[in-house]
Amino acid sequence: MEPQQKNRDQKQTQSRKGVPGLIEDTITSTVDDMKAIVDAKLELFRIEMTEKVALASAVLILAVVLLIGAAYMLTSSALLIGELLSHPWLGYFIVSLVFLGCFAFFTKVKPEALKNFIHKILLSAHD
Template identity: 65%
Template structure:
């Protein structure tokens, strides 16, 4: 019984609110509330898009780092193999490692003392061409 009494009271309140909302104030109220709802939906969509783009970039960087690690391991084995080959050719294994080490040291010296901007310019060109 108490439920039946409350329902008509709620219906009367709703009708009274709708009567008050009629006219220009009601139109302004509905416009403002719909605009706020639209802004909330746009912000939610932008956040979801940002999350998707961020996860895509994280996945790309992770894949790049993983491939770089695999490449570095492969290069390390290749350098060791070349050092062993030169060691066999010269009759002493240590000469092969010395020769390969000297190549790396001379490369370091070239890019730090002789042409310090050459490597920076080369990397800059690669990055610019990758972004175009």
């Protein structure tokens, strides 16, 4: 009688395991899949943010290098012009006039020109 009892218990366990067990396995695997998807999305987000921070840092470093180079170039130009005109202050004065002229042009004459130029550069950088 004991072997028959064992068989009945196994059949009941299998019948209980049937649909409810299948639903439980499905829910468990769905939750595990959702966790894996969320983990993958978070890792992708971290990678994208790291890439954006690296790009912003590179642009900032390049901008600083460009500004330093431009400052030395302007100083050298002013010294050269001053040397050619026999008065060092005259070279700095002429370079300053060029910058003031650019400022006046972009603020009074064509205020939209600089904005449009920068807008085109930014759009071309993203394409």
